[in-house]
Amino acid sequence: MSGLTTRRSDLLPTPAPSSESVSRRMAMVRTAGTEPELRLRRILHGRGLRYRVNYRPANGPRCRVDIAFPAPRVAVFVDGCFWHGCPSHASWPKSNADWWRAKIEHTRERDRQTMLALEESGWVVIRAWEHDAPEAVAATIERAVVDRRIRVAL
Numbered sequence: 001m002s003g004l005t006t007r008r009s010d011l012l013p014t015p016a017p018s019s020e021s022v023s024r025r026m027a028m029v030r031t032a033g034t035e036p037e038l039r040l041r042r043i044l045h046g047r048g049l050r051y052r053v054n055y056r057p058a059n060g061p062r063c064r065v066d067i068a069f070p071a072p073r074v075a076v077f078v079d080g081c082f083w084h085g086c087p088s089h090a091s092w093p094k095s096n097a098d099w100w101r102a103k104i105e106h107t108r109e110r111d112r113q114t115m116l117a118l119e120e121s122g123w124v125v126i127r128a129w130e131h132d133a134p135e136a137v138a139a140t141i142e143r144a145v146v147d148r149r150i151r152v153a154l
């Protein structure tokens with residue numbers, strides 16, 4: 001997968017990653033997708049659905065969609081529990097606590113803006129947490145895609 005995810009609204013300065021392996025892992029996640037996302041993609045693929053990953057909408061907001069179905073305009077995001085502040089698994093780091101809180105709040109606000117902008121350009125947005133059961137998420141996605149295809153066909 002070429003092209004790095006442009007997290008342009010990440011305006012906060014980043015403290016140095018705690019280790020080389022952490023920074024490598026984070027870079028890989030940006031380009032290839034997280035493990036929960038990969039699991040979901042495998043299931044979608046198994047259901048015969050074809051999608052684009054890390055997709056930039058042509059006439060939409062500046063963002064990268066984790067898993068996109070451009071024709072029926074269904075956008076899927078698989079949010080990491082930590083980065084996006086999942087209510088069940090939010091674990092606020094103790095060192096640099098203020099920075100992390102600001103960072104995560106910032107991410108959540110960006111998520112909201114992206115979602116609104118995509119919806120304004122006619123996308124259906126599905127947000128999943130990385131802790132969500134991938135089979136259930138896949139079923140939801142498939143319903144949305146099929147529903148959109150039917151509407152488009154009519």
Ligand SMILES: [Zn+2]
Nearest residue numbers: 081086089131
């Ligand atoms: Zn979670």
